[in-house]
Amino acid sequence: MYKVVLADDEAISLDGLRTLTDWDQLGFQVCGACDNGEDAMAHIISSRPELVVTDIRMPGMDGLELIRNVRSLNIRQPVFIILSGYADFEYARTALGYDVKHYLLKPVLDSDWEEMLHGVHRHLKTEAQKELRQSQLSSQALSLTLMKLLKGEWSEQDPFLMQQALQLDAAVHGWQYVHLKGLQLEDREKCRKLSTDENLIYVELDDHQAGIAVNGSRSAMKVAQLFYSQLQQPEPHEMVISVGPRVRSVRELRISYQQAADAAYPCLTGEPSLGLVDCQTIGATPRQYKLPCSQLIHKLLTAVERLQDKQVNSRLSILFQELHHQQASPDMIRLTALHIVMETNKLIKEIDESIDIQEETENFMKHEPRSISDLQNSLQSYLGLCMEYIRSRKNKESEHPIANVEHFLRENYHRPITVKDIAEQFFINPVYLGHSFIKKYGVTILEFVHDLRIAEARQRLTDSKDAVRLIAENVGYMHYHHFLREFEKRTGVKPVEYRKRQQKLNALLEE
Template identity: 40%
Template sequence: MTKVLFVDDEPIALEGIRMLADWEGLGFEVCGMCTDGEEALSLMKHCRPSLVITDIRMSVIDGLELIRQAQLLSETYRPIFIIMSGYGDFKYAQSALRYGVRHYLLKPVMDEEWETTLGEVMEELSSRQQMLEQQEMTISQLLPIMIAPLLRGELEELDESVSKQIGELDQEAKGWRCILIEGLSEEELASCSSYVIPPKVMVVDLMPGQVCLVVDCAEDVRERAGKVYDGFRQQGVAICVSIGPPVRFLRELHISYSGAVEASVQHFFYDNEGLVDYETADRLEFSYNFGMMATLEELLGAAERLQEQEAASILKQVFALFQNKKIAPEMVRMLCVHVVLKSMDVLRELEVASVDMWPLFRNLLHNRPKSLTVLEQSVWIYLNEYMRRLRERRESSSGHPLYGIERYIQENYKSPLTIKEIGKRFYMNPVYLGHAFVKKYGVGIIEYIHDLRIEEAKKQLTESAATIRSIAEGVGYVHYHHFLREFEKRVLEKPVEYREFARNDYAYNTTRSGK
């Protein structure tokens, strides 16, 4: 069975990970549940788990250090890591990306997101297992599979017969270049490759959505890549094609592959049509210092307030910053996911249906290549649907929602009221409700409630003989001292002083009017 290791410094979180899936039913053996990185690293040395699910912040050795040290255990041992961490650790994602971690989930983990991630991990583990089970294949069948780890620079020792054939291929070839194709599904590759990819080209299937063609430099590699690109496009398949630098030997293929991967980022930032060649492409230096969480909160706030023009303007600013600062594509996608998750939290809190919005969310994470322009369009489509659902709820009650809220407070201020309860009743997030109320009325909701209560108390102090304590309770105060504090803050007198002065003044005015 495939071994899996759980690492989190909170025992309850470890149990939560265990319950996320039917591990045994999926073919996993839980080889350990560790509460710190040092314990996990020691266990990894002995049981070699294929999958490690870890938190970031832990004592002794944190999650990021665990990943770094795990990479030093062996040149051939490369476990898959899934990081599960909270919003507060979002900034640490940049380090995880540098260590090659592709799976970063924010707590609390959404079921659909977890299922997608686990499916990708299972697919990768299955691919690795399949490679191990095909050791008895003929050399001609085995060669493309052996090329894959060569491309990634993960394999140094080759079977003697495979090494011999590679040497023979090197002698016959002028050199080698990688043509990286991104955006292919398994079905598209199977249906199109037979008449789009020439038979003599070595096809290496890498991670999902990514295929590499290994081409002899004796050919016009750029022309060959162009024909492949045009062939897939004629079949209605949108792909990105990137060409790596030439290398002399197959054992150096990882250099060409790395160059192709580096060049492929041009598609993301510049919407390049057709091909990108490493030898002519610009060299980009990525930034992982996103520093724009406050701007994203402004975007979410504008969407929450249904201010479409403002939201559209802020979104354009955000993506302009992505473009100008060359924020790493992985970070851009994670920031977009942050916007989606926060907005879904609002929908769940307001009990607005959001399950069927999942396809829009998955569109942001689709394996197909996505430029900044297309990604911005996808986020805007999602935000439009988000605002539409909020608008439908708010329009279900007559008039502007704040007018309805004001009337509701005026009719119920003597009852215990909270911003959360009011927000839930009127389908508004409490935080944004508070900001909107202050902006419209110049005072916070709680202060507005106190103002209404104290005004009513002043009236009763003047016109009734009820005790001050009973008046306080009648206008909504459970604690008498709380009433005294709020009364004196607004009237600058104690209730008994106010009553005495108000009654004398009332009697004087009554006498004068009777003359």
Template identity: 35%
Template sequence: MYKVLLVDDEPFAIEGLELLIDWEKRGFRVEGACGNGEEAIRRIRLDPPDLVVTDIRMPVLDGFELIEGTRRMGNDSTLFVIASGYDDFEYARRAMRLGVTHYLTKPVVSEEADELLGRLENELRERERRLLIRHSADRYAASHALSVLLFGGEDSERREALRTLSPLAEQAFAWAYLHVGTDEEGLGAVREAALGMAEELECCHLIDCDRGAFGLVLGLKRSDREEIQIFANRLLPALQEATPGRIGVAAGRVVERLDDLSVSYRSAAEAERFLFFGTGQVIHYEDIRGKTLSSDPGALKAADAIVEAVENGRPDELEAAVREAFRTFEARMTLPELVGIFCTQVVLRCASVYKELGGDPNELIKEAGLDDGVPPGRHLRESAESLTRFCLKCQSAAFRLRDRRTGGTPAKVADFLRRNYTASFTIKEIAERFYINPVYLGQSFSRKYGMGILDYIHDLRIEEAKRRLRETDDASYTIAESVGYRGYQHFLKQFEKRLGMKPADYRLLSSP
């Protein structure tokens, strides 16, 4: 709603303006009324309205003097309408010299007033549109000039950028660059949220960077990090509302000249690397100044344990190997680039194992979403989770291929056990008999039969014990020894585990 101030020394005239005109119909609201020009000047200075409807002849300060005083204050935006019953050409000529072209005759006619308000509404809307266009153009020009100072340019480009930014340079004592990182899928929404917040402030501009990232140039009233922290504490919740994904903000060094913004940008990029290790959602360059990241290539040796687990380990052993590698990266603060190289190395070596078993490594990599390469990961945890998912997928696929290559080894093992369940074997001994890795044998057997080899042997023994209890009068301990148990208590435990009763009770219930 546009704000309206009524000015007239006659109370009845003001009352008539309030009652006879439908202000809200045209988007106006009467905010107050004054009895003379001097009172109105004071009010306009404190809270400039969009429109003033004033009488001409008033004590202390007349309508023309009110308009002249308002313009001398530097207020060129408030519109004026003269409401007068005097039809005098001299009044009209003087009003035109002051830029006033709108009149209301007294007594006020509602239709005439409504028509005038319609024209004023259009004028104000058009002015707002032009101001918005100019404001947007100014902010775009400022953002482009800031980009030149941040990312570099020719000397002539920098000089032109500084000329463009000269009005902005006077609005702040110091400057800082804040880099914003987020997940790719949430980037658009996060950028819009940050842009909305930047446009609320005179000294804050959003800057698009390469790789789809962006940052904010923030003007400061003093040269310290406290103001940056206050801004970041407002910014972070706004960005978190825009996406469920991860948000990270890295603040660079505070600089006192716009021409030094590249220093703030480079230090923010340096600080951002430490967000990779989960040191917080907001990090300041001052917090990591002097710290270094490890470039020791020895960390890459952890790939051997992971690939070995993919080939011969259990899923939990594989996950543990990946966790251990990434714990080391975190403890040593290993360079994110080196972690990326490590992940790529593991993926390629696992793909090679899969290829040796007769699989299509390209298909495996594509299914894992890695056909465009290993994503660098904006966080150590994300990299670990991505690598774990791929390795588990590769391990499972490799086991299935090995099953087919061995011609159904688990079935052969099951047949062997059915014929030899009374004998004592370790899983290692069974694996050696069938020329297969014992860990792989255990996993493939469990997948096929839904239980481990030892449980399968116990089931066979207990089934035979049940038959002997039903069909013979042999003592329970004799039956236990005959089906392969060296100790009666072990037999009793396995029997009760499967049937929920003792052998004697089973015999009693099974007797005719």
């Protein structure tokens, strides 16, 4: 329904306009019937009608003066219809100057009157549709702008972004960000409909997430409560809505976004918490953005390689507990999981390049975890599949005695080993053993042993403070100078220099 204000100093004419026209059927609602220009002006200011029907000759403020005064107001301008008993061209010409396109002489014929109202209704409807499309386009542009800002892609050198920021901040007293995590597909459409309020800007993000930028005229917590109650209908489901702190400018909204996203973190780790979180109430804890200790990941990958199912599950659990203890950010936890996947891929290719796990890797990458525990379970399943491939390959290789030799070397490389001793233990001719090992692994048995020893030495130099001489003895070298020669041969540097380099690298990663 479009609102109408009527203005005519003749009581009979005013009553006739109000009662003899079926306004409801025509799509209008009369919100004011005035017998003078001053009252009509007051009704227009208070009710903001889409249509004003006015006589010209009225005491005090006449119809033309009323139109002129309304045109000077900074409001949505109504359509004017002038009704007059004076067929005076000057009135019509003045009205045209005020952008009045509808002028009828009294008495008005019913057919002319209804035809004009139908035309006005079509015009108002067309204009409303145009405004809606323009509003939708503007909303999409704002959403894209804010998405860039939240992702850290904001540039103050971009004049378009700066202009939009200034427009958003005009006459607005601050902003707050509301973060939505765990959205289902149908939730997004609900969010769009709930964001039609001019004080809210909906921002669609990846990974079952979205956001609402709330300007200072609305309570961000009340907005969060509204969204949460609506999104839990018709059936409740696991999700988190968190509210960031107030910031002064839209350009600072990323600060509110980061704290709101961090505030939701405890909910995603499975800790008891409401689905509605205010970071200012709980006190958002700063998150760490560094990879966990490399020794934890190394032990996990070693368990994968050795097909130790219980150890894999146990070490994976310890790793995620450590990430939680370190207050690692969700993004960093995800990055750690991807790092483990890539290292597992590398391990499998080293075992057998013909093993194809591309599909399993792609499925893991595509999976969007709804929580940190979901990510842990997904990674555990992925490692389990990879171990099945390794187990299948090793079962095939176990039929060949050289595979047993390799397994023996991996378990005993820290002890004194000779080719003759191995040949006697496995009842294999030493010459045949040597040639077969080189053919399968590309290196001699002794080189293979040195590689294993130096690999462990490098790991211990990185993760421990043990003396270099002690490390050399523990990995199997009776003579220190022999260890130094083999280490420098494989790394290009002496052990002490290698340790210094790794310490510097770790320090950079922790910054």
